Amino acid sequence: MDPLAMMFEASGLSAVRVPTMLYRPRDDSYLGSARNALGVVSGLPTPPAVHIVPGDHFVFIDPCPASVAASAALICQDAPGIDRVEIHRQIDHEVVEFLRANL
Structure with a gap:
């Protein structure tokens, strides 16, 4: 969820062979999707x-309390x-x- 791309090496991403799912926020001003979430997306062999x-x-x-x-x-x-509570319900x-379809 809203991954920090610099934490992943290209060789590690390109080796992923399982279905993956990624979440990113609409407001990407904190991490910037172009450099992060979308960087991870582009590094995976299968979208x-x-x-x-x-x-x-932070919605994730x-x-x-x-x-x-x-x-x-x-x-x-x-x-x-x-509505963070509703967003979490939807993600759940x-x-x-996703797991039912891919396991």
């Missing part, structure tokens, strides 16, 4: 299933209209379907 979800990089983190949210706004507060569903 992965790519899903783009509303929100930014579990919803924050109220005791943390106030002191970690960058990580915990999403833009208006972003898509991952299960």
